[in-house]
Amino acid sequence: MDEALGPPPEMAEKADDLTPMLSQYLELCERYDDALVLFQVGDFYETFCAAAETTARILEITLTQREDSTGTYPMAGIPIDNAESYIETLLDAGYRVAVADQVEAPEETSGLVDRAVTRVVTPGTLTETELLADGDNNFVACLTDGYGLAVLDVSTGDFYATRLDRIDAVADELERFDAAEAVVGPDAPTEPFGSNCMVTPYERSAFELETARKKVRSYFGEISLASDAEVRACGALLAYAEYARGARTDGETTRLSYLNHLTRYDPREYMLLDAVATRSLEIFEPRHVHGLEGAALSETIDRTASALGGRELRDRLRRPLLDPDRIDARLDAVEALLARVGERERASELLADVYDLERLVAGISRGRADARDLRALESTLSVVPDLRACLDEAATGSDVLTEIADDLDDCPDVRELIDAAIVESPPAEITEGGLVREGYDETLDSLRTTEREGKAWIEDLEAEERERTGIDSLKVGHNSVHGYYIEVTDPNLDAVPGDYHRRQTLKNAERFYTPELKEREDEIIRAEGRADEREYELFTELRSRVAEATERIQRTASAIARLDALCSLASVAAEYDYCRPAVGADGIDIEGGRHPVVERTESAFVPNPVDLPRDRPMAVVTGPNMSGKSTYMRQVALICVLAQLGSFVPAERAELPVVDRVFTRVGASDDIAGGRSTFMVEMTELADILAEAGEDSLVVLDEVGRGTSTRDGYAIAQAATEHLHDEIGAYTLFATHHHELTDVAERLPRARNYHFSAARTADGVEFEHDLREGPAEASYGVEVAEMAGVPAEVVDRAGQLLAAVDSPTPTDAEATISETASTDGGREAILAELDSVDLAETTPLEALNLLSRLKSERE
Numbered sequence: 001m002d003e004a005l006g007p008p009p010e011m012a013e014k015a016d017d018l019t020p021m022l023s024q025y026l027e028l029c030e031r032y033d034d035a036l037v038l039f040q041v042g043d044f045y046e047t048f049c050a051a052a053e054t055t056a057r058i059l060e061i062t063l064t065q066r067e068d069s070t071g072t073y074p075m076a077g078i079p080i081d082n083a084e085s086y087i088e089t090l091l092d093a094g095y096r097v098a099v100a101d102q103v104e105a106p107e108e109t110s111g112l113v114d115r116a117v118t119r120v121v122t123p124g125t126l127t128e129t130e131l132l133a134d135g136d137n138n139f140v141a142c143l144t145d146g147y148g149l150a151v152l153d154v155s156t157g158d159f160y161a162t163r164l165d166r167i168d169a170v171a172d173e174l175e176r177f178d179a180a181e182a183v184v185g186p187d188a189p190t191e192p193f194g195s196n197c198m199v200t201p202y203e204r205s206a207f208e209l210e211t212a213r214k215k216v217r218s219y220f221g222e223i224s225l226a227s228d229a230e231v232r233a234c235g236a237l238l239a240y241a242e243y244a245r246g247a248r249t250d251g252e253t254t255r256l257s258y259l260n261h262l263t264r265y266d267p268r269e270y271m272l273l274d275a276v277a278t279r280s281l282e283i284f285e286p287r288h289v290h291g292l293e294g295a296a297l298s299e300t301i302d303r304t305a306s307a308l309g310g311r312e313l314r315d316r317l318r319r320p321l322l323d324p325d326r327i328d329a330r331l332d333a334v335e336a337l338l339a340r341v342g343e344r345e346r347a348s349e350l351l352a353d354v355y356d357l358e359r360l361v362a363g364i365s366r367g368r369a370d371a372r373d374l375r376a377l378e379s380t381l382s383v384v385p386d387l388r389a390c391l392d393e394a395a396t397g398s399d400v401l402t403e404i405a406d407d408l409d410d411c412p413d414v415r416e417l418i419d420a421a422i423v424e425s426p427p428a429e430i431t432e433g434g435l436v437r438e439g440y441d442e443t444l445d446s447l448r449t450t451e452r453e454g455k456a457w458i459e460d461l462e463a464e465e466r467e468r469t470g471i472d473s474l475k476v477g478h479n480s481v482h483g484y485y486i487e488v489t490d491p492n493l494d495a496v497p498g499d500y501h502r503r504q505t506l507k508n509a510e511r512f513y514t515p516e517l518k519e520r521e522d523e524i525i526r527a528e529g530r531a532d533e534r535e536y537e538l539f540t541e542l543r544s545r546v547a548e549a550t551e552r553i554q555r556t557a558s559a560i561a562r563l564d565a566l567c568s569l570a571s572v573a574a575e576y577d578y579c580r581p582a583v584g585a586d587g588i589d590i591e592g593g594r595h596p597v598v599e600r601t602e603s604a605f606v607p608n609p610v611d612l613p614r615d616r617p618m619a620v621v622t623g624p625n626m627s628g629k630s631t632y633m634r635q636v637a638l639i640c641v642l643a644q645l646g647s648f649v650p651a652e653r654a655e656l657p658v659v660d661r662v663f664t665r666v667g668a669s670d671d672i673a674g675g676r677s678t679f680m681v682e683m684t685e686l687a688d689i690l691a692e693a694g695e696d697s698l699v700v701l702d703e704v705g706r707g708t709s710t711r712d713g714y715a716i717a718q719a720a721t722e723h724l725h726d727e728i729g730a731y732t733l734f735a736t737h738h739h740e741l742t743d744v745a746e747r748l749p750r751a752r753n754y755h756f757s758a759a760r761t762a763d764g765v766e767f768e769h770d771l772r773e774g775p776a777e778a779s780y781g782v783e784v785a786e787m788a789g790v791p792a793e794v795v796d797r798a799g800q801l802l803a804a805v806d807s808p809t810p811t812d813a814e815a816t817i818s819e820t821a822s823t824d825g826g827r828e829a830i831l832a833e834l835d836s837v838d839l840a841e842t843t844p845l846e847a848l849n850l851l852s853r854l855k856s857e858r859e
């Protein structure tokens, strides 16, 4: 147990004697015992005891002390004004943070200021925009036994639910959503969570079926969820999200009223890209190779102008479709936008002015938005009519675009409300006035008039008093401590009238007030204070009215997101000359295919074809190191992913099947943390593929059996190839350095050999990167070693050894055999006999007997 969490024992043992403030702290620590409690004291959030020591260390802040009658306690505090960055560091260090704010103003109470936890910040429930990545979701997942899975982005309201029957599938889904946190019930398994997912055990009662059902119903009415496991996951997740919102003091519930859409899905509706494939195809994260970082697919195809569009595109990448009609509908939209260059460019320009509507509206609904947020909402909505106009031009022929145009609602009533109430550039603070337009509210206007008139009266005062007193140097001024004053320099003090009261003495002057000035001043202060309060009142009222339009704004946000994602796909297709794929074909048939990421960095990228018809779905790819095998195989997988998410693809022509799942076994990645060797990882991945691939899957194997002896490696590679060929029939690309495997491919009727060529040149070896039929002839491993900087003497020695293997100088014994063989013709006989042996049908004992017989015949 982390000592920084829970009630500090040194306070707990003196609980009855603590000062009221510290006993309030103790109580909150008891209630929020899985979080670090940040406790507001004036302008700071303080922590005490072990929590103070921990925060001081993590945040590199000073550890001080607080004394009270019961003792001295370590204390560390952070300024409230920039608390968010400190909170982020605490989250990164693996903590949840409960923020306890003063919920009543100190001047309104004679005793202890009341404090309450107003939010619990956890990695999965962040809503603070400064802590969130713009173009990406931040998900919290919830898992029950029987594998009900719910996934929610609290900052946007995106909410999904599904049920899975295998724990592996749970891990795949969690990886798909890249959940930052997983809330688990008492019986849920704990193994599927990756290392960057915080696991949060949560109250058993929230997972009880009836409680959960009630909670789900309170948000979504009679929604049909396929299983009790899902109901429990959704209900518990909603309860947890409410808990993270903290307590409310205004009597409202902690409901997240902007959550009004739950998407129930079946993972089988989408192409499955498991964790291994997502990583090895570098869909979202580039891999670091020798410290060099390339680009990920997501970045390469992202030309979205708004955060909404960025998230939508990533979501599509996460879940490529399986339904050819839906894929085609998206492709129609991309095609329509591609054809309408002017409208598309105009739309992208407009989209660049769009704020993050989803997060804005979620903030408004949670009561956390300020006046600037409302203005941002208004300005975003004001773009919508122009966007719709662009679409009206471009939408012809695309149902998807027509639907988007229909969903784009600029909510004129909401815009009017905001525009009428809020000034154009309001301040960030909502309690200090200056937000509300003149003419919006009579009470406010009259308070402002009083304030203005009072100030005008004071402005005139200086001239009036100079005239009345005859003191030309008399000044009227204001300071924050003493308020308004009349200042008279020492030489003129004789001329000061009797109604002047001394306020302050300076070095060479005295400051005075008059009863009238005091009265005016009080009036101004009263009017100012009441005006600020009135503004706050008007603002929160307006915010609640805007919140009533949440669903309409969310629909518009979703339409904008879809439009932005489609515009991005069209722009990339135009810029990089992608073609529209035909999806739903019987086999993979690509002409001039390219790797979408590598082609951007490789100026002379060589396009290559793919020909894997349904009845010959296997290709064994050989070729020297560095010739382009891995790039080629990944490019095939990426083209399939792109096509199924509804994107054009980097090729001259592409006919593609609907691939249900992409499997990869690529490269050697150690899993030292997981305690598995390179070979073990490799074999686990191979086992998954062989167990789960079907004939509609695409399997990319980049060398199998590399992590063990050549003999074992080859045996495994051959057996796997045969199994994939005979039993599974998946679209398979198998790159290998085991040249013997090309013989196997030759023998298998539904497989074909391909190779990448290279040419020896004076400087070493030149890779041509073009794919040809048939097996490769040479490896050029030694040349590549030389290019990589292996020392010359090692390269030379390797060259000699290679030459010896290629044209062996016979040893004495071999020379004798070969002589005998050539004289008596026995060599041919032995070779003929060897050729006739079917190794697959030969037991080790038979092989040994054969060898012994042949040997004795030679002697």
Ligand SMILES: Nc1ncnc2c1ncn2[C@@H]1O[C@H](COP(=O)(O)OP(=O)(O)OP(=O)(O)O)[C@@H](O)[C@H]1O
Pocket (backbone or CB within 6 Å): 598, 602, 604, 605, 606, 607, 608, 623, 624, 625, 626, 627, 628, 629, 630, 631, 632, 769, 770
């Ligand atoms: N079609 C292509 N056109 C131009 N350059 C390419 C092409 N394919 C690959 N390359 C370049 O060649 C380099 C090597 O490619 P890749 O890693 O695919 O080779 P490989 O055959 O898989 O090598 P190894 O067997 O050593 O794993 C890449 O870094 C890439 O920049």
